[in-house]
Amino acid sequence: MFKCAYSKIVLSVVAASLLTSAAEAREFDRSHKLIAGGKTANADDASLSTTDPDKFMTFYYSSIKKADKLDKLLPFYTRAQLDDMDKMKKEGGTEDGIDMDGLMLEMLKSEQPTAVKILSANRAADRVEYKLEPANLPPDKLALKEKGNFTMTGELVLVKEDGKWKVYKDYWQSHTKDDSGEFSSSFGINPDRKKEREAQEAKEPPSFDSQLRDRFFKEWTSASGKGSVSVAFRLGENGEIAESYFMSKEAGQEKSVEAIKDIVHKVTDLPSLPDDFKSKPYAWMCFSWSEKGARAISGPYFDDEFPDWVSEQRGDSVK
Structure with missing residues (x-):
């Protein structure tokens, strides 16, 4: 039976640096309590300016699913991430008939969760590192999980930029075993992995x-x-x-x-x-x-x- 790592997702016009390629849940209270989603983000929405990183995280995940335009999600990300998105859009513009904003939004909506369950949180004044897992899974994944054949964990890192919380890292890994074999996948925003990969590719x-x-x-x-x-x-x-x-x-x-x-x-x-x-x-x-x-x-x-x-x-x- 195959035991394999989900290799780099290759997109025709989208660099894997932004979304390398989902889950659903969120718990808080230091030991776990489910929190549901909120409203769609606007640049001037008070929720984007909250000083509570947990509330910002909840608002972020719920907004992804409800967004009808990529522009509504841009205020969540760091300047460096926005630069990467802009670069991808320019590269994608060289191919006819591809809506880069729509493509990036589709990728976010299809992979990212609407709510998450906090397993742990390392908190500092200007940085919070979360370990997450899904709370609500699709029926097929839930059935596999109940048999011990599906796991998914995520890492979310929030940082302060100009006094406001921004998403620096939102990266998920999963392992699935079904009748096709065993598969490990990873997806999301991971600037650290991007740098490691670029350094590795330069050497080997x-x-x-x-x-x-x-x-x-x-x-x-x-x-x-x-x-x-x-x-x-x-x-x-x-x-x-x-x-x-x-x-x-x-x-x-x-x-x-x-x-x-x-x-x-x-x-x-x-x-x-x-x-x-x-x-x-x-x-x-x-x-x-x-x-x-x-x-x-x-x-x-x-x-x-x-x-x-x-x-x-x-x-x-x-x-």
Whole structure:
């Protein structure tokens, strides 16, 4: 079974530095008490000027879900984060037909919580570091959690800027185990991780899985509508795709499956398998995209056998 880290989410025009890619809850009282959401933010709203960081946090998460424009969320973030957003918008403007404000808002609304549960808080006069977890989960995630197959934790760091609280870091990590395998994902705003990644990339060449992901993404130039397609393949020693399978759990995705299949089959110049990958030449990836123009590839994740869904597709007896 696959045990994999959710690799860097690659967006066609959105740098992973802002949203690397959810939860729902919040407790307070030093030992835990649920607090629900508030109203949507405006730049002059008194809630943005509150001296209570817990109230600011509550207002922040509830405002994300209710915002109809990205501008309504900008007052929550530090100047450095706003500079990153502006840079992303300028880079995204080079591709036609993509609404960068709408795309960034969609990413925030789809991933971030509406309320959170405080596990711990390290408080200083101008900085508060929270450890969080969801309180309200979607039914599928709740069912997995009850079986011990789902966990999610978050880190929120608030800092004072010009005397007002601002979001410096809002970063979540989750681990899921289901019939497709085991997956670890991370998403959100994490300036510290961005700096670490940039320093690491400056010192070391791209990893083998990053090279494969980047090569497939280079071939994948467009997508329509919304969808998700899983791909499993076996790599030969020289980097050739010796065997491949495709599927989507979503209804009506037949054309999308064929489109992703064409993309994968066009890639014939993958690097050769490194020695430490030769014992696990089976790879799994997921292509996903949204109506706003965001495209992402998770994986590839490597193992010594295909995932169970391939055996089911082939009609084999599942191990």
